Amino acid sequence: MLSRVVLSAAATAAPSLKNAAFLGPGVLQATRTFHTGQPHLVPVPPLPEYGGKVRYGLIPEEFFQFLYPKTGPYVLGTGLILYALSKEIYVISAETFTALSVLGVMVYGIKKYGPFVADFADKLNEQKLAQLEEAKQASIQHIQNAIDTEKSQQALVQKRHYLFDVQRNNIAMALEVTYRERLYRVYKEVKNRLDYHISVQNMMRRKEQEHMINWVEKHVVQSISTQQEKETIAKCIADLKLLAKKAQAQPVM
């Protein structure tokens, strides 16, 4: 409330601030602080697990304990009931029998199915707790798995240098192979060129040889005169005749 007074005072003091009055309520709500004091009952006190003990489902045990030093509670009860009946304070009417039957059926039902319903309710609560427990366990398991994975990853990192060595060796081998390949190619190329030159030389030599032979033959043939040719042919014929005679004699044997 003081802040409201401050705001109105500011509005009257500076008329330009009057437009700020529209923001007044919002500002007020923003400046009003909540939850500043210490919270009561922190942590919230737990509920008692079992209710108070009762006898006959109606009368709490404390009542009996209260009466025991003074008078017996059963005697008191019996006395009261008999007094009410005899003085007709409680009239036995049709309603009495209805009451008897209804209460009888109720007591019978409670005694017979009471534990069953109680167990059922307990089971329902246990199911709820089990669900939450399951969620908690699943979360813990998940985190544990994450921790184990992290540990194994860290262990792997220690052995990473093997991988790097292998990779380094691989690369070195690959480089070596490439180098040797290229060397071989260079060698082949060079050999090719040199072979070419050699074959060119060989060819030139052969050509020269052939040329010389041809020239020598031509001149020899040219130098053979006609007379010499006739003499040579006659001698050859005479030789052949001699040979023929020799040859004929042989096969008779």
Next chain:
Amino acid sequence: MNENLFASFIAPTILGLPAAVLIILLPPLLIPTSKYLINNRLITTQQWLIKLTSKQMMTMHNTKGRTWSLMLVSLIIFIATTNLLGLLPYSFTPTTQLSMNLAMAIPLWAGAVIMGFRSKIKNALAHFLPQGTPTPLIPMLVIIETISLLIQPMALAVRLTANITAGHLLMHLIGSATLAMSTINLPSTPIIFTILILLTILEIAVALIQAYVFTLLVSLYLHDNT
């Protein structure tokens, strides 16, 4: 005898002030709420029962019909608890009063019907003529269907009143018969008493069933009109 027979149906007054309001306000006190997840057995069983009935009842409705789920679930819980509490001796059952049942039935039925007429007027009017009627019968059938529609709230209220009142009356009568028998011929009293016990069991069933029937019919009218 006559005065005593209907004495339990007089609206109770305390010094001239109606106590019926207090009696009607009693059942909610027996259904505690809780802000904890794990509760005591009473709250756990009640919550489980309410969950069961609400799921069972509201599955057949569409989204618009399900906006009525709070109304219908509180209706069935109110009628069931009031009927069951009325079985206790010397208690007053509000649902025996026709005025209260009419006050419950007419607004719910009228709400459902008016909702149907506002949103889908053709569907709502189509209920007046069942499918496949021969043509000459149509005028008469429309009149009959209209009457059947207009009588629904009356039927709802009177059904509930009559059932509960009849049950209570019967219990009272047989109780007084047992009382009379106990002076005339005491050994034959157990027979009548057995009948009374069987009747009590029937009454418990009737109490629950009537609640169910009431709510089911309202939900049916709702389903027709959403």
